[in-house]
Amino acid sequence: MYDNLVNFLHLTGFGLVTWQMGVMWLVVLVLLYLAVFKGFEPLLLVPIAFGALIANLPTQGVVNQAPGPILAPYDARVVTWHVKLGDEITEGMLLATLAPTGSSTRDNPELRANSHGRMIALTAREGAVVMGGQQLAEVYSHEPGGFFYYISKGIYWELFPPLIFLGVGALTDFGPLIARPMTILLGGAAQLGVGVTFLGAILLGFNSGEAASIGIIGGADGPTAIFTSNKLAPHLLSAIAVAAYSYMSLVPLIQPPIMRLLTTKKERLIRMKSLRPVGKTERLLFAILVTVVCILLVPAASALIAMLMLGNFLRECGVTDRLVKASQNEIINIVTIFLGTSVGMTMTGDAFLRAETLKIIALGVVAFGISTAGGVLMAKLMNVFLREDKINPLIGSAGVSAVPMAARVSHVEGQKADPGNYLLMHAMGPNVAGVIGTAVVAGYYIATLSGK
Amino acid sequence: MPPLIHPSLFVPPLAVTELSKDFLDQVAFQATGILIVLGTLSGIWIAVVALGKVLRLFSGSGVKAPSQAQADRAASMGALPEATPPEVADPRVIAAISAAIHTALRGRARIVSIVPQAAHSQVWSHEGRRDIYQSHRVR
Numbered sequence: 001m002y003d004n005l006v007n008f009l010h011l012t013g014f015g016l017v018t019w020q021m022g023v024m025w026l027v028v029l030v031l032l033y034l035a036v037f038k039g040f041e042p043l044l045l046v047p048i049a050f051g052a053l054i055a056n057l058p059t060q061g062v063v064n065q066a067p068g069p070i071l072a073p074y075d076a077r078v079v080t081w082h083v084k085l086g087d088e089i090t091e092g093m094l095l096a097t098l099a100p101t102g103s104s105t106r107d108n109p110e111l112r113a114n115s116h117g118r119m120i121a122l123t124a125r126e127g128a129v130v131m132g133g134q135q136l137a138e139v140y141s142h143e144p145g146g147f148f149y150y151i152s153k154g155i156y157w158e159l160f161p162p163l164i165f166l167g168v169g170a171l172t173d174f175g176p177l178i179a180r181p182m183t184i185l186l187g188g189a190a191q192l193g194v195g196v197t198f199l200g201a202i203l204l205g206f207n208s209g210e211a212a213s214i215g216i217i218g219g220a221d222g223p224t225a226i227f228t229s230n231k232l233a234p235h236l237l238s239a240i241a242v243a244a245y246s247y248m249s250l251v252p253l254i255q256p257p258i259m260r261l262l263t264t265k266k267e268r269l270i271r272m273k274s275l276r277p278v279g280k281t282e283r284l285l286f287a288i289l290v291t292v293v294c295i296l297l298v299p300a301a302s303a304l305i306a307m308l309m310l311g312n313f314l315r316e317c318g319v320t321d322r323l324v325k326a327s328q329n330e331i332i333n334i335v336t337i338f339l340g341t342s343v344g345m346t347m348t349g350d351a352f353l354r355a356e357t358l359k360i361i362a363l364g365v366v367a368f369g370i371s372t373a374g375g376v377l378m379a380k381l382m383n384v385f386l387r388e389d390k391i392n393p394l395i396g397s398a399g400v401s402a403v404p405m406a407a408r409v410s411h412v413e414g415q416k417a418d419p420g421n422y423l424l425m426h427a428m429g430p431n432v433a434g435v436i437g438t439a440v441v442a443g444y445y446i447a448t449l450s451g452k
Numbered sequence: 453m454p455p456l457i458h459p460s461l462f463v464p465p466l467a468v469t470e471l472s473k474d475f476l477d478q479v480a481f482q483a484t485g486i487l488i489v490l491g492t493l494s495g496i497w498i499a500v501v502a503l504g505k506v507l508r509l510f511s512g513s514g515v516k517a518p519s520q521a522q523a524d525r526a527a528s529m530g531a532l533p534e535a536t537p538p539e540v541a542d543p544r545v546i547a548a549i550s551a552a553i554h555t556a557l558r559g560r561a562r563i564v565s566i567v568p569q570a571a572h573s574q575v576w577s578h579e580g581r582r583d584i585y586q587s588h589r590v591r
Contacts, residue, residue, distance in 0.1 A: 181500040188486075188493040195482035202478050282507055289499050297492050433493060440492050444485045 013058035020349025024056040027352070031242075040249035044222065044340050048245065051344020054148070063152075063345055064091055065114035066145030070137045072130040073111070073235075075101045085122060089113045089139060096136065101129060117141025152342040155230060155237070160339040161223035162307040167332025168223075168435065169311025170324050172403065177429040178286050179275035183395070185378060187433025190399025191441050192374030193218030197367035204359050209233050212445035214360050217244045218367025219438030220251065220400035226343065227304060228442045232449055238346035239357040243364035248402045254365065255372045255397050255409050262376045263393045267383075268417035270392040272426045283316040294440060300450075301443025308435065368400065375399030375430060391426075398427040401434030 028049045035045035054062060076098040083095055096111040121138040124130050154160040177184060194215040201211035209232035216228045217240060225244040229237045247254065260268075291309040295302045311327050314320045379396035394413050398406040407427035414423035546563075553561050 178500055178504070181497045181504075184493045184497050184500075185490065188490040191486065191489050195486055198482055199475070199478055202475065208478070279507065279511075282504060285503055285507075286500060289503065290496055293495055293499065294492060297488070297495075436496070437489050437493060440489050441485060444488050448481070 016058035018349060020353050021056040023353055024052060024347065024349045027347075028053045028056070031246075034246075034249065041245055043336055044245045045249065047337050047340025048242065048344040048347075051148075051341035052347040053344075054341075055345045055348050059146075062146040063148045064116070064146040065149055067115045067117040067139045067141035067143070069135045070095065070111075070113075070139060072098070072124075072132055072134045072136050073108075074098075074132040075130070076132075077101055077129045078124050078126055078136065079109075081122060081126060083119055085119055087119045088117075089119055090116045111136070113139070115139055115141065115145065116143070148342065148345050151338050152345055154335070154338055155226060155342050156234075158227060158230060158303065160335050160342070161227040162303040163335045164223040164332060164339065165304050165307040166311040167327050167335070168403065169308040169313075170315045170327035171332075172308075172312060172315075172432050172435070173428065174283065174286055174312060174432055175278040176275055176425045177432050178278045178282055180426070180429055182382065183391070183426070183429035184433040184436075185382065186375045186391075186396045186399040186430035187401070187435075187437040188399070189378030189396070190371045190375035190401075190430070190434050191219060191437050193367040193369065193371030193400075194438070194441050196370045197363050200366060201359075201363055204363070206356075206359075209449050210236055212449055213240055214363050215367060216240075216438065216442055216445070217247065217360075217364040218371040218400070219434070219441060220244070220248050220368065220371065220402040220406065221435060221438040222248060223339075224304060224401075224438045224442045226339070228445060231446050235351070236356065236360065238343060238348075238352055239360045240364075241343040242347065243361050246361075247364050247368050248405070251368075251400070251402050251405045252409050252412075254368050255400075255406065256413055258369055258372045259376055259394055259397050259410075259413050262373060262380075265417065267380070267393050268414065269421070270390050271418070271421055272392055272395075272423070273389050275425055280316060280318065284313060287313040287316065290436060294436065294443075298440050298443030298447065300447040301439045304439045304442070305436070308439070371400045372397045375434075392421075392423055395423055395427040395430055398431040399434045399437070401431065401438050403431050403435060404428065406434070407431040 031045050031049035031052070034040040035042040035049065079097040079099050081096050083089060083093070089095065091113055093113045094110055095113050098109050098111055100109065117139040118141065119137060120140045122136075123138070124134070124136045130136060196215075197218050198211045198215035201214045202208070206214065213225070213229035213233040213236055216225045219225070222241065222244045226237065226241050229240045233240070287309045291306060294305040298305075314324045314327060375396035375398065376393050377396070378399070379391045379393035383390045383393070392410075392414060394410045395407075398410045400406050407424060407430075410427035411422070411424040414421045546566075549563065549566065553563070
């Protein structure tokens with residue numbers, strides 16, 4: 001009986017718990033506290049936090065890779081193989097030592113097994129130089145991969161962010177933007193934080209792709225941040241996604257002090273004229289126009305822009321009610337659960353508890369702040385040229401694309417100055433312009449930095 | 453007289469020059485990105501303004517004008533039924549009746565006719581009284 005008990009204890013997961021897992025449990029508790037008790041973006045933070053909890057437990061059959069080809073995680077030279085043909089391998093076993101040949105010097109030189117089975121092929125010999133994604137070896141087993149191994153493919157195959165954009169498009173009213181199209185520039189100016197943070201990240205030692213992915217946090221658009229990071233810096237995905245969503249949830253705390261600092265009382269009191277009604281034809285043509293213009297100019301952002309505008313076209317055309325409801329509810333909700341948990345799954349202790357994570361979190365808040373300031377300052381600049389119907393600069397901050405929270409913050413700040421001033425619909429113009437602006441910036445980065 | 457600060461002090465060492473050059477390249481890269489974003493969005497702005505003008509040119513405004521049939525229907529819904537007696541033609545009475553219908557039927561309805569009750573009829577007052585009595589019924 002004693003032996004049976006000891007054998008059983010050896011089969012439990014207690015012996016596999018590491019100090020990194022313990023720290024990540026605390027991080028999970030903080031995220032769950034913010035989501036559940038403080039109400040900060042609970043729809044996203046709860047799945048992310050729960051995914052992180054699962055990722056930091058010694059699970060079986062949840063995240064393990066399906067047996068099959070083992071791919072090079074980055075451009076590298078194979079230094080040594082620690083296994084040979086026919087060996088039985090288990091999860092976590094050291095397979096090979098690699099020497100990174102790419103621009104990033106932070107790649108882990110240890111290649112460890114993420115599945116179990118028998119090694120049936122060693123494609124890359126010792127000393128061979130391989131590109132990221134190239135096959136190194138092959139493992140065979142009759143057992144499939146874990147549940148979240150397949151679900152996470154939605155991120156790596158870039159399925160989830162465009163599907164989220166479909167739902168966002170179906171939920172978004174572009175009417176305020178069409179009624180006063182000049183406010184679209186506020187959405188462009190609010191991308192200033194993306195550029196400045198890119199430069200800050202370069203100074204802190206990140207390469208261009210990593211810096212671009214970190215800068216996109218300033219766009220306050222989670223799916224776009226994930227989309228960009230997955231293409232340019234997949235190893236930073238978890239830290240970037242967590243920073244982006246955390247700061248989006250903190251928009252009501254981050255933005256108001258900056259807005260008040262950059263505006264005078266007189267400017268905050270500006271009342272804007274009522275928006276003209278926008279017809280159905282105009283709305284439909286707008287969706288087509290944005291699709292064509294943005295994809296022609298920045299083809300790399302096609303997936304995001306096309307799905308955003310498809311969702312919006314479905315909404316505005318009035319003859320696809322069932323599809324709109326599916327996009328606004330079932331699709332976006334299901335994808336949000338899978339996206340959140342998959343992002344959380346990337347938050348393993350060894351990947352997350354690094355100095356880079358702290359840098360990314362610090363750079364993220366800088367990006368948010370500068371983007372807010374960029375929108376407000378652009379509104380003030382536009383007022384210099386406007387003789388009548390001036391813009392309340394408070395709506396400039398809504399140019400960061402956290403829809404509709406940033407617009408709500410503009411409205412609330414406006415009402416603090418003048419309780420009778422209703423800025424919400426005016427702020428929705430720059431707010432939805434920010435979504436387009438962030439997608440265009442992401443497309444620019446992906447087009448110019450992919451493969452570098 | 454020699455300069456107080458030697459000009460060579462303004463010339464950065466080679467490594468710093470290289471770093472600065474790289475960094476300036478990155479600044480130019482970002483400036484290009486911002487220009488592309490603002491250019492794209494400005495293009496959309498101009499196109500939306502042009503689109504709005506074209507649509508207004510064809511229909512008189514950006515919003516599609518209601519068709520004659522829709523206008524007739526709206527007028528008939530808003531108008532009083534033909535058989536409305538003058539004593540209930542007061543808009544306030546019509547509004548009260550409309551509100552009562554909406555509350556009772558929970559949907560859209562059209563008032564076809566309004567027939568005033570005879571002065572001696574106490575049907576509604578009886579109904580009200582019955583309702584009140586029901587609420588006080590001893591069980």
